Amino acid sequence: MRASKSCVAILIATLCPALMYGGTISGKITYTGTPVRQKPIDMSKEPSCAKQHATPVTTETVVTGANNALENVVVYISAGADDANAPAQAVTFTQKGCQYLPHVVVLQAGQELKVVNDDQTSHNIHPLAKQNREWNKSQPPGSPAIEAKFDQPEFISVKCNIHPWMHGWFAVLKTSHYSISSNGGGFTLPNLPPGKYTVTAWHEDYGTQTQDVTISGNETKTINFAFKAKAY
Amino acid sequence: MKNLKRVHYFGAFLSFVLAVWAVAAGAQDVPDVGPHPPAPPKEMESHIGKLVGHSQNAKSDYRRYCAGCHGDLGDGNGENAVWLDPKPRDFTMATFKCRSTLTGTLPTDEDLFNTIGRGLTNSNMPIWNTFSNQQRADLVAYVKTFSPRWEKEKPGDPITIPAEPPVTIESISHGKYLFTKLECWKCHGPQGKGDGPSASTLTDSKDNPIRPYNFAAGTDDSRFKCGSTNHDIYKIFMTGVDGTPMPSFADTISPTDAWDLVHFLRTLQVKRHSPENEALKAAGGKIPPYVEKPSAAPAQSGNGAAGGN
Numbered sequence: 001m002r003a004s005k006s007c008v009a010i011l012i013a014t015l016c017p018a019l020m021y022g023g024t025i026s027g028k029i030t031y032t033g034t035p036v037r038q039k040p041i042d043m044s045k046e047p048s049c050a051k052q053h054a055t056p057v058t059t060e061t062v063v064t065g066a067n068n069a070l071e072n073v074v075v076y077i078s079a080g081a082d083d084a085n086a087p088a089q090a091v092t093f094t095q096k097g098c099q100y101l102p103h104v105v106v107l108q109a110g111q112e113l114k115v116v117n118d119d120q121t122s123h124n125i126h127p128l129a130k131q132n133r134e135w136n137k138s139q140p141p142g143s144p145a146i147e148a149k150f151d152q153p154e155f156i157s158v159k160c161n162i163h164p165w166m167h168g169w170f171a172v173l174k175t176s177h178y179s180i181s182s183n184g185g186g187f188t189l190p191n192l193p194p195g196k197y198t199v200t201a202w203h204e205d206y207g208t209q210t211q212d213v214t215i216s217g218n219e220t221k222t223i224n225f226a227f228k229a230k231a232y
Numbered sequence: 233m234k235n236l237k238r239v240h241y242f243g244a245f246l247s248f249v250l251a252v253w254a255v256a257a258g259a260q261d262v263p264d265v266g267p268h269p270p271a272p273p274k275e276m277e278s279h280i281g282k283l284v285g286h287s288q289n290a291k292s293d294y295r296r297y298c299a300g301c302h303g304d305l306g307d308g309n310g311e312n313a314v315w316l317d318p319k320p321r322d323f324t325m326a327t328f329k330c331r332s333t334l335t336g337t338l339p340t341d342e343d344l345f346n347t348i349g350r351g352l353t354n355s356n357m358p359i360w361n362t363f364s365n366q367q368r369a370d371l372v373a374y375v376k377t378f379s380p381r382w383e384k385e386k387p388g389d390p391i392t393i394p395a396e397p398p399v400t401i402e403s404i405s406h407g408k409y410l411f412t413k414l415e416c417w418k419c420h421g422p423q424g425k426g427d428g429p430s431a432s433t434l435t436d437s438k439d440n441p442i443r444p445y446n447f448a449a450g451t452d453d454s455r456f457k458c459g460s461t462n463h464d465i466y467k468i469f470m471t472g473v474d475g476t477p478m479p480s481f482a483d484t485i486s487p488t489d490a491w492d493l494v495h496f497l498r499t500l501q502v503k504r505h506s507p508e509n510e511a512l513k514a515a516g517g518k519i520p521p522y523v524e525k526p527s528a529a530p531a532q533s534g535n536g537a538a539g540g541n
Contacts, residue, residue, distance in 0.1 A: 130325065
């Protein structure tokens with residue numbers, strides 16, 4: 001009886017590796033101090049976009065939530081995990097209302113990125129890469145998605161030259177363990193095998209912080225990051 | 233007496249062994265703290281037609297003629313750079329404006345060879361007609377030593393430029409239609425004067441302010457940076473001007489569309505004599521509105537529906 005139970009357990013364990021790696025690192029990202037107020041964007045030079053926003057949108061350099069939550073922070077395992085192969089599924093980056101959606105898109109090195117223009121105006125996609133190749137392509141309305149890949153891990157600033165208020169980021173990572181803090185500033189990195197990890201949190205304006213975490217089994221470890229807001 | 237000598241010999245031998253051991257052990261224990269001089273860059277070659285350039289032969293030419301602006305490290309930070317606008321090219325990024333290859337890819341050796349010889353008008357990059365072809369080829373090879381991209385990547389394939397179709401008022405009219413549709417006027421302005429709504433906000437990839445090309449000024453071609461023939465202008469929109477806001481339209485327009493645009497742009501050079509301005513004059517001085525040909529007919533004229541292939 002006992003023997004067959006352990007056989008079943010081994011069978012389940014080998015068939016369901018995700019169940020084996022139950023370690024999770026999660027937590028909250030917050031800011032201290034007073035962030036600079038985000039400026040409203042004047043889109044009057046592009047009426048087709050301006051009319052899509054009932055009230056003007058603001059810049060997204062610092063996006064905050066309730067209880068001092070800091071959003072758009074990319075949290076990832078920077079050491080302790082093997083580099084992952086790029087998934088086959090593409091990630092989408094959309095231009096709509098003369099904004100980039102999402103503001104920060106996270107993808108793996110070698111993973112396909114699809115850039116879509118949902119607006120009635122032309123945009124040009126200009127990733128200002130330094131480790132990867134820098135390129136610049138025009139994308140008129142109605143044209144097909146632009147497909148791109150980046151070989152090197154890098155946080156790439158992206159802009160549209162026609163619409164100077166448009167700013168976004170491609171966070172190209174080597175690891176598949178990443179999370180981006182959204183509403184409430186929470187993040188979670190599940191499915192971690194036991195090991196010693198370095199967790200890095202990156203914010204486009206407030207910089208980078210790291211913390212070391214050790215996972216021993218199927219546990220959830222909580223770590224938080226607090227970024228100091230900048231005066232300007 | 234003999235015993236004492238033996239002791240002496242043995243003692244000397246032992247000291248020798250100990251000394252060697254101490255030095256060997258000691259050498260392993262000394263940490264290698266540096267600083268270390270940077271590793272010399274790998275020597276590169278360039279190939280322009282039958283000409284082969286070698287970077288090791290260009291060291292003194294680079295130092296004498298180029299380093300003052302482009303810097304000893306090739307990063308565009310030579311001592312003159314603070315006074316210059318536009319800034320000298322940063323070779324460490326391997327991003328170049330004037331290429332025959334697609335956006336994001338390395339230029340060919342010939343592209344760099346031509347740029348050195350042609351200079352870059354309206355900038356401080358002179359027309360280097362003082363160099364022999366061999367010196368120029370050697371300098372191209374030297375420029376390639378500044379970025380590791382040249383070892384890891386091959387240059388892009390040069391784009392194929394089909395034969396230029398005849399200059400007709402229809403071609404010019406279609407070019408104007410494309411200029412409006414592709415929103416070139418947003419930066420270049422409706423008359424190509426570089427005064428479009430976005431023009432004042434433009435910055436290059438190093439965040440320096442930059443202006444879009446003004447087609448209307450002057451009576452000649454002298455201000456085109458990457459060459460002034462119709463072929464050179466064609467290349468500009470098919471390869472993009474990397475490092476600047478000018479994108480590549482290679483994925484968006486067909487070769488015929490690109491030629492029509494070139495013909496239209498020539499008419500923006502209002503004070504320059506050109507076949508395009510002659511065609512415009514012959515048509516009464518006004519560009520007729522573009523009439524889309526019915527797409528039922530096979531595209532023998534090439535002036536069919538606009539848009540990419």
